[in-house]
Amino acid sequence: MLKILLFCFLLWSNLMGKDHVILLENENSFFFYKENNEYRGLYPKIFKDISDKININLKVKELDTNLILDMEKGKDILIMDLIETEERRKKYYFIPTFFYLKANMYFLNAEYIDVTNFYKKRVGVIRGTYIDKEFSEKYEFLNSEIIDVQTREKAIQMLKSGIIDGFVADNQYGFIDTLNKIEMNRIPTMVTTLAVPKSEKELYDNLKKYFENISSDDLKNMISESRREYYKDKFKDRYQSLRGRSLDVLYPGEKSNYPLYYSEEGKEKGITVEYLSDVADILGINLNKVTYTEGQDWKKNHIVAAATVETSSERGDNYTNPYYTLTPVIFNRKEAGFITNLIEVGKERFAVVNNSYYMDYLRKNLKEENFVYVEDIDEAIEKIRKNEADYSIADYKTLINKLYNSGYDQELKIAGILDEKYNLSMVVRKDEEELFEALKEISASFLNENMTKNIYWLKNSYEVNDHKRLVVVSLGLFLTSLVLMYRAKKGLSEKKKYQDLMMSLVSSLEAVNQFNDFETGNHIKRLNMYSELLANKIGCSKKFCDEIGSVASLHDVGKIGIDRSILKKPGKLTEEEFEVIKAHPDIGYEIVRKSGVSKMAENIARYHHEKWNGTGYPKGLKGEEIPLEARIVSIVDVYDALRQKRVYKEGFDHKKTIEIIKEQSGKSFDPELVNIFLENEMKFERLFNSNI
Numbered sequence: 001m002l003k004i005l006l007f008c009f010l011l012w013s014n015l016m017g018k019d020h021v022i023l024l025e026n027e028n029s030f031f032f033y034k035e036n037n038e039y040r041g042l043y044p045k046i047f048k049d050i051s052d053k054i055n056i057n058l059k060v061k062e063l064d065t066n067l068i069l070d071m072e073k074g075k076d077i078l079i080m081d082l083i084e085t086e087e088r089r090k091k092y093y094f095i096p097t098f099f100y101l102k103a104n105m106y107f108l109n110a111e112y113i114d115v116t117n118f119y120k121k122r123v124g125v126i127r128g129t130y131i132d133k134e135f136s137e138k139y140e141f142l143n144s145e146i147i148d149v150q151t152r153e154k155a156i157q158m159l160k161s162g163i164i165d166g167f168v169a170d171n172q173y174g175f176i177d178t179l180n181k182i183e184m185n186r187i188p189t190m191v192t193t194l195a196v197p198k199s200e201k202e203l204y205d206n207l208k209k210y211f212e213n214i215s216s217d218d219l220k221n222m223i224s225e226s227r228r229e230y231y232k233d234k235f236k237d238r239y240q241s242l243r244g245r246s247l248d249v250l251y252p253g254e255k256s257n258y259p260l261y262y263s264e265e266g267k268e269k270g271i272t273v274e275y276l277s278d279v280a281d282i283l284g285i286n287l288n289k290v291t292y293t294e295g296q297d298w299k300k301n302h303i304v305a306a307a308t309v310e311t312s313s314e315r316g317d318n319y320t321n322p323y324y325t326l327t328p329v330i331f332n333r334k335e336a337g338f339i340t341n342l343i344e345v346g347k348e349r350f351a352v353v354n355n356s357y358y359m360d361y362l363r364k365n366l367k368e369e370n371f372v373y374v375e376d377i378d379e380a381i382e383k384i385r386k387n388e389a390d391y392s393i394a395d396y397k398t399l400i401n402k403l404y405n406s407g408y409d410q411e412l413k414i415a416g417i418l419d420e421k422y423n424l425s426m427v428v429r430k431d432e433e434e435l436f437e438a439l440k441e442i443s444a445s446f447l448n449e450n451m452t453k454n455i456y457w458l459k460n461s462y463e464v465n466d467h468k469r470l471v472v473v474s475l476g477l478f479l480t481s482l483v484l485m486y487r488a489k490k491g492l493s494e495k496k497k498y499q500d501l502m503m504s505l506v507s508s509l510e511a512v513n514q515f516n517d518f519e520t521g522n523h524i525k526r527l528n529m530y531s532e533l534l535a536n537k538i539g540c541s542k543k544f545c546d547e548i549g550s551v552a553s554l555h556d557v558g559k560i561g562i563d564r565s566i567l568k569k570p571g572k573l574t575e576e577e578f579e580v581i582k583a584h585p586d587i588g589y590e591i592v593r594k595s596g597v598s599k600m601a602e603n604i605a606r607y608h609h610e611k612w613n614g615t616g617y618p619k620g621l622k623g624e625e626i627p628l629e630a631r632i633v634s635i636v637d638v639y640d641a642l643r644q645k646r647v648y649k650e651g652f653d654h655k656k657t658i659e660i661i662k663e664q665s666g667k668s669f670d671p672e673l674v675n676i677f678l679e680n681e682m683k684f685e686r687l688f689n690s691n692i
Helices: 002-016 042-054 130-138 152-160 201-213 216-235 271-283 309-315 359-365 377-385 396-406 433-443 467-489 495-516 520-537 542-554 557-561 575-581 584-595 599-607 628-643 654-663 671-679 681-689
Strands: 019-025 033-035 038-040 057-063 077-080 092-101 103-107 122-125 145-148 166-170 180-183 190-197 246-251 261-264 267-269 286-291 303-308 324-326 328-333 350-353 371-374 391-395 412-417 422-428
Touching: 019 042, 033 216, 038 042, 038 057, 038 216, 042 057, 042 201, 042 216, 092 201, 103 130, 103 152, 122 130, 122 152, 130 166, 130 681, 152 166, 190 201, 216 271, 216 433, 261 271, 267 271, 271 286, 271 303, 271 433, 303 309, 309 422, 328 377, 328 396, 350 359, 350 377, 371 377, 377 391, 377 396, 377 412, 391 396, 396 412, 422 433, 520 542, 520 628, 520 671, 520 681, 542 599, 542 628, 557 584, 584 599, 599 628, 628 654, 628 671, 628 681, 654 671, 654 681, 671 681
Parallel strands: 019 057, 019 077, 122 145, 122 166, 246 286, 246 303, 350 371, 350 391
Antiparallel strands: 033 038, 077 190, 092 190, 103 166, 103 180, 261 267, 303 422, 324 422, 328 391, 328 412
16 A cells, blocks of 8 residues: 555656646637737646646647757657647657647639639648648649748738639638638548657546546636637727727527527527627627517617628628538428428428528528428427428527437438538628727637537537447438438439538448448548549549549448448458458448449449459459449558558558559459559558548
């Protein structure tokens, strides 16, 4: 016992007696900034909270972005927001923190509708970031002229002056200026991390526990406090004429849009309420709530709390950056059918919340006799349940929350996904220019939807570790996507919707596969990238390359039907077990065929285990009898499988993997494809290393 107490004392003394330096990049945002020679913001607040709670001396210091860190000499230094790489994992533990980093193309030209508009255009990229490398590799087909930009702010200046046509950046920080954006889906979503040296295992364990267990309420409060402090420091003597004023704010009429705006136990809550509370405190103003009523002249109010950006831009309103995105879905009773176009509604009844965000869209596609008007989403749900309406529409997050917390998921389902999304922002009265400028600046910080630990989804009743429930939900989403895709394909003129539904299918499949095998998730993402790259290098058409880059990840969909104990078996499979595994191509083929995805997807699912010499399965095809898309996936699937560490084997390095593929040229693989693969082997290695 004495030895244990002595050990604990020495450990405590070691941690207490040592300063642990955490390097942060000064983005001059509410996350981290310097004021009066003091480091302030969300991150310093979090690290102070850690120091107080677990008695560790954490000192925050500013990272000089021009300094190239010597990883060996910096062994006692922690680094915030350091991107994970294979090499860095040898020296650091990585702890996921709070934010999704998703790459977007930002631009001014409102006529640009997708990434192909940037073909041979001038694109700004901040050199040395993970996005720099990813954009160069994943969007090589754009043949863009890549221009160095030093910061996001300078990128905006270059955009306005016409030096660049767009720039690529992540979404961790907002912009004061209102910019158009397109999501760069080929660049993987990253998560902000804290890098802890491998020499500090005890420190790592303590920090990991903190970030995993921090409560949503605590985090929400720290974010709000940091935002308020930052803008008070930043504004100082600015906007003095606003202080003490009483301003009217028009709130939405419906109070059941969780997490946007809802009522609970007689108290109004949600993102909108918290946003306005921060604004009032920062600017020193009083906000008078006005509830919308039909026929009211909403333009008399100083602020409209939640208006769609699209409508506001058409009217020429003073609207701030979006702070929430509505994703509308159609729902109905479980025993009813699916819908991919509002034209299909015919004479059926559609329950709609009067004056909702969707009314303009619905009135363009439905007739007045279709509408059954209701007060809120709760009444709409009751109308559907009681068969007093056939369909209704709601924000995806709101609906899922309602269904699973009320148990209505056994009665109702999502029947269709609309091809519209609605970005909500604040709108400021035209004669309030100073108020508008202040809200524009504040709105750049309100990006809480990007959080990996979502601080608003507090009320969902099902847990991620409830595996049975998870797989049922995932399979339900997957099968729903299959049906929706089949119906969407019947009207191929709706190309964008069909593509969106295909991505929904792949995402649902990834959720199911990750339940069966965590390692499969990144594997199927890499398969899409590898396959598109190889198809491009052998000279396939753009249509072929785009399609294989979307559906290659369906190659192992048949494993949904294979017993998990066999998939995860650590030892060698018996002959009987291998025969079970060999059934997955035919199972996958039937799933994909019935979904109506595409012939290419069917061929990949069925034939990716065929071999060039005819010894593969399930059909024993030989040579060019095997469809080209299956031959492509066969090579890259084996490359990735050999590289990847699994429960039953260690992963091979790139050199060893290449030797095996060379040896199988003309046996398992098409020799011509192998030659082209080998000519570009370093690109495949980079894809693997950057998407582990």
